[in-house]
Every structure is written in C-alpha cells, then in structure tokens.
Amino acid sequence: MQSYVHVILAGLSNGMFIWLVASGLTLIFGVLGVLNFAHGSFYMLGAYGSFTVLKYLGAGFWTGLLLGPLAVCAAGFVVERFFLRHVYRIALPYQLLLTFAFVLIFDNLVKIVWGGGALSPPSLSFLGGSIPILGRNFPVYNLFIIAVGPAVALLLWALLEKTWYGRIIRASSSDREMAASLGVRVPALFTGVFVFGTWLGALGGGLAVPYVGLLTPGMGEAIIIEAFIVAVIGGLGSLKGAFVGALVIGVMSAFGTRFFPSFDMFLTFILMGGVLLWRPQGLFGAAR
Amino acid sequence: MEKKGLNRRQFLKLTGAVPLVAAAGSIGGGLVFPKGLWAATPKIKGPIRIGYQAVxxxxxxxxxxFHKMGAVMAIEEINAKGGIAGQKVEMEFRDSTLKPDDAIKNARYFVDSWGADFLCGIDSSGQALALAPVMSQLDRPLMVTHAATEKLTEEFVFRKGIKQIFRNCMPTYNDGNAAAFIAKDFPAVKWATVSPKYEYGFTCWKMFQETLTKLKPGVSFTAESWAPFGTxxxxxxxxxxxxxxxxxxxSTEWAGxxxxFLKQAKEAGLFDKVKYVMLPVGAAMDVLEGMGKDMPDNIWISARYYFQYPNNKENNGWVARFHKRWGHYPAYVSETAYSAIHAYKAAVEKAGSKDTKAVVAALEGMAMNSPAGHRVFRKEDHQAIYDVPWGKTKSDPKYPFKVMGNMRVIPAKEYFNRPPFEGPGTTPPFK
Known part of the structure; x- marks a missing residue:
C-alpha cells in the first residue's frame, strides 16, 4: 500500500511537471500552428533566470519565480516578433528548422553566460523538507507541484473559455483571415499568445530549480521530448489532452520504473504507438 | 544532427584556446628553440600536436x-619550459559529444586533416569501445582519460592487440572491486543499487557483486534500479x-x-533508512561542490583522483597552481588530462621520437610521477596502475563542501584484474 501510494505520488508530481512544459507547447501549437522546438530552451532559460535572481540577487524563491520567467518572456517576444512571424506561411519543416536553430543558440548562450558546468541551487527553507505519508517521507515541494499543475490548467481553461480574450484567441486560431477581417489584430495577438506560452515554459523551468536540484545547459532537450510525447498522446493542440496525457505518462512511467524496470521507457513509447495507431489525432485531438 | 551543429559552434569558440596555447609558448620566449640534448635529435620535427576530445x-x-583546464595548464607549463623534446606543443580541443560516431569523426579529423601526433580524451565507455578498433587504422597513440570500462583495455588492448590505446585514468576496478573491499568490512549484508542504465553502470554493479560475494560469502543483492541517461x-x-x-x-550515478539523486534521496529520507552508502564517483569535484553543505555525512565516496590525495609536495603544489590558474579545485578529469600530456612528454623524450611505434614502446611499462601519485602503465593491457582513496564524507571548516574523512587506500595491485583476464586467479582477491 505504502509503496503504491508513493509510486502514484511520484508519478503525479512528475506528470504535473511535464504538463507545465507541455501546456505552453500545446497552446502555441493550438493557436499559432507552430511546433516550437525551442520551448525546451525557454524552460531552461526560466530555470537559469530564476536561479540567478535567487542566488546572485539574494532574492527569495518567489521573487525568482516571478522575475526569472518574466525576463524569458522578452526572449520569447524577440523570437516571435522578429523571426517566427516570417515563417508562418511557409512549410512546416522551415518552422522546425528555425525553432531548432534557437535551441542551439540558447544552449550556447547559457554556456557562455553561466558556464558549461552543472549549477546546483541551495535547498529551500520554505516548502523544503518532507512530511510522512503512510510512514514514508514525501517532499513538501512535490505536493506543491501536484497542486500547481491543476491550478495552471484551471487558469488556462478560464482564460480561454470564459474571457473575451479567450474568445478572440479561439476565433483567430480557427480562422485567421476571418478574425482579421473582423478587426482582430491577429499578428499582435499571436505575439501575445507566443509570449504567454513562453512564460508557461519558463515557469516550468523556474519551478524545476528546487525539483530537479540541478541546472545544466542541456536540460531543456530532455524535457521537450517528454512534452512532445505527452502532446501527441493527448492530441496536438488540445490542452485537455496534454493534461490527461501528462498524468498518464507521469504515473505510468513511475509504475514502470518501480515494477517493470526493464521496460520503463518502452512502456511510454508503446502507449504513444498504440494511441497513434488507434486514434492518430490523439486522445482529445479533433479529427482532421 | 543537432550535435553536429554544436560541434561547429563549439569549434569556433574553442579556436580561442589555440592562440592561448600559442601565447603560452611565446611566453617561454628564448626557451622554445631546441637546446642541449634535443638540439642533436633531428628525428623530432615541428610542433607536437595533440588532438583532445571531450564532451x-x-x-x-x-x-x-574540466578536461580542458588540465590539458591547457599542462601545455602552458611544458611550453614555458621549452616544450616536449625542444618542440612546442599544440592542442586542438573538440567536442566529442557522447555519441560514438562523433568520437570516431573527431579522431579521423585529428589524424587525417589536422595532423595530430597524439590523441587524448574520451568520456563515455560506449565511445571508447567504438573508437578502439578504429585506432589501429589511424595508428596514433590514444590516451583515454575518463572512459572507465575495463573491456577497453582487457579486450581491445590485451586480447585484440590494439597497442595504440592507453588509459591513465582509473578503470571500473576501483568502482567495482575496490568498493567491494571497502564494503566487506561493514556489517551490511543486503545490498541494492540505483545506477546508470548503460555499459558503465552494468559492468560496475556486476563486478561489485562478484567481488563482494567472494570476499564475504552470504551477502545478498536485493534490488537494482537502472536510471536511463538524462534522468x-x-x-x-x-x-x-x-x-x-x-x-x-x-550507486555509480555520477556528475549532475x-x-x-542525492538531493532527492535526502528529501525522501533514504539516508536515515539505509546506513551504508557507497558512491564510487561521489568524490568528483563537481559533485562535492554541487552538493555543498547538503551532502549527507558518513557516506563512502571515491573518485579517479581526489584533490587531497596523495598529501605530498607534488600534489599539493599542483592543486595550489591549479586553483590559482582557474579559481577551482581540480576535477578528476583535470588531473588525468594534465597527466596524460605529461605522459606523452615523458614517452617522447624517452623514445627520442614522436613516431607511434616508438612512443607506444616507451609508454609500455613506463613509470611516472603525477599529481595523483606514482603511475605505471602496465605492459600487457596499457592500463595505468595508481592508487586512489576512499573515505567517508565529513565537514571541514576550510572548504565550502564536504571532504573525505577516514581515508582508506586499497593498493591498486590488490584489486586490479590481472592478465590474461580470464580463468581463475585473474580477478581479486589474490592470494
């Protein structure tokens, strides 16, 4: 019992983490139709930004979490406004190449600014430590992550479904030209959505600092793969799908690691393969 | 595809290091021309070129x-004192990534296009095993300074006779066999592991189990959990x-x-539940500095070199110079990189030639002093034999990180596998 509960908890916290990264990726794909490889880099920059505020400016964890991702939004703005905007109308491979170029640029930028070595943040005083659950310690911070995930999901849902901005965004994503002819400033809106997506990725990075306990120049590349898998399983562009997909992958890989150690990575890919065969559009994707 | 791009960018960045080395050579000014004995050695021409690759x-x-710091420092010091056999040393440093293909590509570039006399580096065991067969075609000495799998020296050098390969870093014998020598003295009988899900992790755990079972019959191994690269x-x-x-x-988890792993294990209270913890690469400088005061006390750690061992003039002087030059304590790969360049210097000067055959012959059985202590390159498998310490983590007010207390050194010859590497009497314990 103790063992199962802890495996589920570990899976939930990991799943919520992937969701935080996958949410921005999905939002950007859903609205702009761009598969943003550089999203993992925003995650990395968010982590380095928060860490820098935390460590070198001597600010607290929350200040770091606020300022770090905000600074990364500026990078997101530059990428969309001056580069990505010019490739919306050309073939998908060009978008992939461009965003991939940014992965390389940001990786090297991080190495130049912060060095190639791993950085290790100090342990948290607030939200640090563990509490016993069924007689085994579980980190408080992971419980916090398990709570943040659904909160972000709720925020996104409310924003898209219940606000005027959300209506405009949904309208522009389903028919760009019609929205434009009705007076929506689509390019500015897209920039806004891209920057917001960037912020979500960077927020994931800021939250990763105490969670992973380590910052490395390649940290965005590992998480982007998981986020992609989650987005594909859930249905590209579907936020609900990404949320469910992240939960399924998180919990399943925790079970895999614990109970079927020789197949842990295999399970994830089996699931993805199965979903793609059975429902190529993903669990919650719209049929095309 | 992505790594190729990084390579090129990295290469551009690294060319910055070349003028640095050249400048270091010219600091030596008047010393750089051949003199004394070497003035009369026409066999060695032109600069000595070392192609170094690491991730x-x-x-x-x-x-x-970390590799680069050690290698650059060795070359600066050597060039300032007149170079190797009177010739200036030049180095090109390339990103090896961790992919076997890239390691082979770099090696070919070094030898075929750049004109390297000697090769050096290699972090991953998988890369080392892939590059090994290529080395007999390229026919240049390769000094491996990090990759640890024993198969490199046992199979490729000893059995297959690829004489170009040498290794001056500690192989898995320390991680597996020596760990068992330390563990046998604990009351612990049930052991488990969390280790990397690739060659290095598998081979170390197997060695640890086999040797510990021989040293202490009755031990059992109850769980293994394999973490893929990038966990x-x-x-x-x-x-x-x-x-x-x-x-x-x-656990042979290493680096980041x-x-x-340690931070998350500490949060989960693992170190309160499991009393005996052994980390064969836990004394790596990046781990000690990265963990800082969060490193749990009383866990057993080792590394392929540890900056406080041996406590003698040569090592302490080197650590001080290193700290002055780079503002860091040396990582173990900084030491192996530094000593590898010096091994080539000693071999070339002993052979009076930089030709592969002569240098290989000179390196075989060669003994040298280095910061890590006395090293001898075993003739049969080209593995350097030297001692490294194990110890228990403890605080020291002089350092912002935990250091080794209760230092124990098992002599390498007691736990290094011995040629011919199969059959009875080739694995420890030896009578």
Whole structure:
C-alpha cells in the first residue's frame, strides 16, 4: 500500500511537471500552428533566470519565480516578433528548422553566460523538507507541484473559455483571415499568445530549480521530448489532452520504473504507438 | 544532427584556446628553440600536436571544460619550459559529444586533416569501445582519460592487440572491486543499487557483486534500479530502494545526475533508512561542490583522483597552481588530462621520437610521477596502475563542501584484474 501510494505520488508530481512544459507547447501549437522546438530552451532559460535572481540577487524563491520567467518572456517576444512571424506561411519543416536553430543558440548562450558546468541551487527553507505519508517521507515541494499543475490548467481553461480574450484567441486560431477581417489584430495577438506560452515554459523551468536540484545547459532537450510525447498522446493542440496525457505518462512511467524496470521507457513509447495507431489525432485531438 | 551543429559552434569558440596555447609558448620566449640534448635529435620535427576530445555540449558540458583546464595548464607549463623534446606543443580541443560516431569523426579529423601526433580524451565507455578498433587504422597513440570500462583495455588492448590505446585514468576496478573491499568490512549484508542504465553502470554493479560475494560469502543483492541517461526525477528509483529495505546502497550515478539523486534521496529520507552508502564517483569535484553543505555525512565516496590525495609536495603544489590558474579545485578529469600530456612528454623524450611505434614502446611499462601519485602503465593491457582513496564524507571548516574523512587506500595491485583476464586467479582477491 505504502509503496503504491508513493509510486502514484511520484508519478503525479512528475506528470504535473511535464504538463507545465507541455501546456505552453500545446497552446502555441493550438493557436499559432507552430511546433516550437525551442520551448525546451525557454524552460531552461526560466530555470537559469530564476536561479540567478535567487542566488546572485539574494532574492527569495518567489521573487525568482516571478522575475526569472518574466525576463524569458522578452526572449520569447524577440523570437516571435522578429523571426517566427516570417515563417508562418511557409512549410512546416522551415518552422522546425528555425525553432531548432534557437535551441542551439540558447544552449550556447547559457554556456557562455553561466558556464558549461552543472549549477546546483541551495535547498529551500520554505516548502523544503518532507512530511510522512503512510510512514514514508514525501517532499513538501512535490505536493506543491501536484497542486500547481491543476491550478495552471484551471487558469488556462478560464482564460480561454470564459474571457473575451479567450474568445478572440479561439476565433483567430480557427480562422485567421476571418478574425482579421473582423478587426482582430491577429499578428499582435499571436505575439501575445507566443509570449504567454513562453512564460508557461519558463515557469516550468523556474519551478524545476528546487525539483530537479540541478541546472545544466542541456536540460531543456530532455524535457521537450517528454512534452512532445505527452502532446501527441493527448492530441496536438488540445490542452485537455496534454493534461490527461501528462498524468498518464507521469504515473505510468513511475509504475514502470518501480515494477517493470526493464521496460520503463518502452512502456511510454508503446502507449504513444498504440494511441497513434488507434486514434492518430490523439486522445482529445479533433479529427482532421 | 543537432550535435553536429554544436560541434561547429563549439569549434569556433574553442579556436580561442589555440592562440592561448600559442601565447603560452611565446611566453617561454628564448626557451622554445631546441637546446642541449634535443638540439642533436633531428628525428623530432615541428610542433607536437595533440588532438583532445571531450564532451562540451549537453548536460555534461562541464566535464569537457574540466578536461580542458588540465590539458591547457599542462601545455602552458611544458611550453614555458621549452616544450616536449625542444618542440612546442599544440592542442586542438573538440567536442566529442557522447555519441560514438562523433568520437570516431573527431579522431579521423585529428589524424587525417589536422595532423595530430597524439590523441587524448574520451568520456563515455560506449565511445571508447567504438573508437578502439578504429585506432589501429589511424595508428596514433590514444590516451583515454575518463572512459572507465575495463573491456577497453582487457579486450581491445590485451586480447585484440590494439597497442595504440592507453588509459591513465582509473578503470571500473576501483568502482567495482575496490568498493567491494571497502564494503566487506561493514556489517551490511543486503545490498541494492540505483545506477546508470548503460555499459558503465552494468559492468560496475556486476563486478561489485562478484567481488563482494567472494570476499564475504552470504551477502545478498536485493534490488537494482537502472536510471536511463538524462534522468532528472529519481523518486521512483528511490521508492524501489526503500521498498527493498537493504542495509547498503551502491550507486555509480555520477556528475549532475548524482547530485539530483542525492538531493532527492535526502528529501525522501533514504539516508536515515539505509546506513551504508557507497558512491564510487561521489568524490568528483563537481559533485562535492554541487552538493555543498547538503551532502549527507558518513557516506563512502571515491573518485579517479581526489584533490587531497596523495598529501605530498607534488600534489599539493599542483592543486595550489591549479586553483590559482582557474579559481577551482581540480576535477578528476583535470588531473588525468594534465597527466596524460605529461605522459606523452615523458614517452617522447624517452623514445627520442614522436613516431607511434616508438612512443607506444616507451609508454609500455613506463613509470611516472603525477599529481595523483606514482603511475605505471602496465605492459600487457596499457592500463595505468595508481592508487586512489576512499573515505567517508565529513565537514571541514576550510572548504565550502564536504571532504573525505577516514581515508582508506586499497593498493591498486590488490584489486586490479590481472592478465590474461580470464580463468581463475585473474580477478581479486589474490592470494
């Protein structure tokens, strides 16, 4: 019992983490139709930004979490406004190449600014430590992550479904030209959505600092793969799908690691393969 | 595809290092021309060129930088004193990534296009095993300074006779065999592991189990959890260990992943439940500095070189010079990189030639002093034999990180596998 509960908890916290990264990726794909490889880099920059505020400016964890991702939004703005905007109308491979170029640029930028070595943040005083659950310690911070995930999901849902901005965004994503002819400033809106997506990725990075306990120049590349898998399983562009997909992958890989150690990575890919065969559009994707 | 791009960028960045080396040569000014004995040695012509490759991209990019610090420092010092056999030393440093293909490509570039006399570096065991057969075609000495799998020297050098390969870093014998020599003295009988899911992790755990079983019949191995390369969340692995309730935990996790693992294990209370913990690469400088005061006390750590051992004039002087030059304590790969360049210097000067055949012959059986202590290159398998310490983590007010207390040194000759590497009497314990 103790063992199962802890495996589920570990899976939930990991799943919520992937969701935080996958949410921005999905939002950007859903609205702009761009598969943003550089999203993992925003995650990395968010982590380095928060860490820098935390460590070198001597600010607290929350200040770091606020300022770090905000600074990364500026990078997101530059990428969309001056580069990505010019490739919306050309073939998908060009978008992939461009965003991939940014992965390389940001990786090297991080190495130049912060060095190639791993950085290790100090342990948290607030939200640090563990509490016993069924007689085994579980980190408080992971419980916090398990709570943040659904909160972000709720925020996104409310924003898209219940606000005027959300209506405009949904309208522009389903028919760009019609929205434009009705007076929506689509390019500015897209920039806004891209920057917001960037912020979500960077927020994931800021939250990763105490969670992973380590910052490395390649940290965005590992998480982007998981986020992609989650987005594909859930249905590209579907936020609900990404949320469910992240939960399924998180919990399943925790079970895999614990109970079927020789197949842990295999399970994830089996699931993805199965979903793609059975429902190529993903669990919650719209049929095309 | 992505790594190729990094290579090129990295290369551009690294060319910055070449003028640095050249400048260091010219600091030596008047000393750089041949003199004394070497003035009369027409066999050695032109600069001595060393092609060095280590990982400079991705999550382990720091390791490449550590290699570079050691190698650059060796070359600066050597050139300032007149070079190798009167010839200036030049180095080109390339990103090896961790992919076998890239290691082979770099080696070919070094030899075929750049004109390297000697090769050096290699972090991953998988890369070392892939590059080994190519070395007999390229026919240049390769000094491996990090990759640890014993198969490199046992199979490729000893059995297949690829004489160009040498290794001056500690192989898995320390991680597997020596760990067992330390573990046998603990009351722990049930052992478990969380280790990397690739060649290095598998071979170390197998060696640890075999040797510990021989030294202490009755031990059991109750759980193994394999973490793929790039793991950032170790919580499921930690659950596996907590469920198995072992007395001892053995882990060859290393570098950043070890830092993540230790932090998460500490949060989960693993070190309160499991009393004996052994980390064969836990004394790596990046891990000690990365963990800082968060490093748990009383866990057993080792490394392929540890900056406080041996406590003698040569090592302490080198650590001080290194700290002055780079503002860091030396990582173990900084030491192996530094000593590798010096091994080539000693071999060329002994052979009076930089030709592969002569240098290989000179290196075989060669003894040298180095910061890590006395090294001897075993003739049969070209593995350097030297001692490294094990110890228990403890605080020291002089350092912002935990250091080794209760230092124990098992002599290398007691736990290094011996040629012919198969059959009875080739693995420890030896009578």
């Amino acid at each position: 400079l991209s991705g999550t382990l990019a720091g390791y490449g930088e 950032t969340d170790f919580r499921s692995h930690i659950n596996t260990i907590l469920d198995a309730k072992p007395d001892g935990l053995y 992943e070890l830092i993540s």
